Amino acid sequence: MTLQEILSRLQNVKKNGNGYTALCPSHADIQQSLSVKESDGKVLLKCFAGCDAQAIVSALGIELKDLFAEPQQSKAANNFQSKKIVAVYDYAGEHGEILYQNVRYEPKDFRQRKPNGAGGFDYSLNGTRRVPYRLPELARAVGRGADVWLCEGEKDADNLRTLGLAATSFKNWKSEFNQYLKNSHVCLICDHDKAGIKQANDACKLLSGDVASLKTLDFYTGEPLPGKHGKDFSDWFENEKRNGLSREEIAERLCTLTDNADTWQPINTDDAESISDFEETENAGAVKVGFTFGELQTIELPERVEIVRGLGRGENGLLNAVSHTGKSTLIRNLVLNLVLGKPFEPLTAGGRCYRVAIIDSEDTLTFLRSDLNKMQADFSDAEKKLIEENLFLICELSFGDEDLKLNKPEHFRRVVDAINDFGADFIFIDTVTSAFAIRNENDNSEVIENVMHPLKRFAKLTNAGVLTAHHIGKAKLENGETKEGIHRGRGASAFADKSRTIFNLDKDGDERVILSCPKLKGEKFADTIFKYDKDRRLFERQGITSIVSNYEILLDAFESDKGYKRKDIDEILEGEMSKATITRNLKTAIERGDLTRLRGVYSKNAQMLTPYSDEHLSINGNGTAETKNNLPEKEMCPTCERELVAMNNGQMFCEICLYTKPL
Structure with a gap:
């Protein structure tokens, strides 16, 4: 088989260097664990979750020999056109429209295809919506409250359907399919291998938690368990017919067996021989822990490309802002420009269109x-069309009675699946404390x-850059900048410490x-100034000097x-800016050295607020201090009767009422 033929059988295929990554069909993969590449006339498969090549090709419905290029003289005899089609399994939408087909050939082989609108077929499902097998019938059955049986293949599901039962296939089941079985009573019939x-x-x-009850049934329990090619429902069905049953x-009989079946319990893969031969795969499929530097030099790694300033694929950033500053608006402006490939300086220079997802929990x-x-x-209409196709929105999402929380495993898995199906390059989460369940x-x-x-795991599994909005707390707002601007976000310092890039957004009027x-x-x-156009809901960059x-x-x-x-500063700037903004800018000015603060008094001139130091005193022969430059020994303020301080600028200064007079 060719590389493209194998890729057509996989899901979430993405280009990665000289090869591809995809969801492994041999386990419930959510992180594109499968690496696929072609080398010296053969297709190389590597699952970093531990599945061996035999398990992967079995799940694909092919054999190990199919990974090797066939001799040139035999290709014509073995191509799909020369094989006999023995079954075509239609995958239809809710209203019966054919989305794609799984075609079975003889000798045994499978290939997926979709109608091309011109009377033929395309043998690639990239961009095609995936659905459960026999979806229209399944939806009607669930709607009337019928029980549902799931089996491994389409042939088994068709045989179940001849018994008048609602059936579909669980092979390559996806968590988003659960919606079609919501609150149903479900039984999975396992192949006996x-x-x-x-x-x-x-x-x-994947199904657990979304269905009313969940059972599993193996008709051949007690018989030896082969690694593959074991007996299935169709074998049991044909045997029952041979025994003369209608x-x-x-x-x-099937309903009785189902009623007596055990409720499903997760199998511990550490000691369950019924799942796979772990002795065979323990060494062959183990995840590689590290590399020598020599090995690292030979590995093809993806080139890092920044999508948003400071953030590439698999990286996390934080946008801190006070409530009602406009962070959500700024994010959405940035999103539209990323989708259209337009510049939104200084965050993106444009030039390339991206697929973007927004997770809005507010x-x-x-x-x-x-x-x-x-x-x-x-x-333009063309731009709007581009946005319709390349912007994915998750908002008001709940699972049962629970609102979306990305640190809950099932929520996390389903969102990752949905975003991987969409193929997002960049993801915005608004806001971090709304999207995650935390107590403190x-x-x-x-x-x-x-x-x-x-x-961090979310960014890795989606292979996308992630920027998360976060609030600046009231206390930090009133006190201005913290010592380090990276820690202006509310709450623990870990928000900033574990983020690769941090942006702060502050009001300026x-x-x-x-x-x-x-x-x-x-x-x-x-620091970049944006002006807000309220009517158009758009921020326009004003630069750093024009305003x-x-x-x-x-x-x-x-x-x-x-x-x-401080009270005098507040009075002078009243109407120009808020007290919180004054506080923040005063802190910044002191940190930058543009202002000096001494005993509650601010000044541009550092020397003005510097009292005479010991260098202005001398010790006479009697051991007592006397002042140089004929400074007065002591003088009181005529207004508040406090002692005046002699300053280096030749003035006497009252720290209470700011009264000054020449020395």
């Missing part, structure tokens, strides 16, 4: 749609375990925000030879 029992167990893990009698779908429609109101956001250990580690970058591995950008920022306004309020107490 190690690979079949493992596949049934993996499917049960279809009604076979159906009644707004409603109604508001989210309305907001995005306002933003794209002036876009100030606890570093809890934040690392329940937020940052899941986020009613219609402007300032975007800064306190943490970035690489060249940081200068006077609040920081510059504050510094301009200081006369070079005067000191100011």
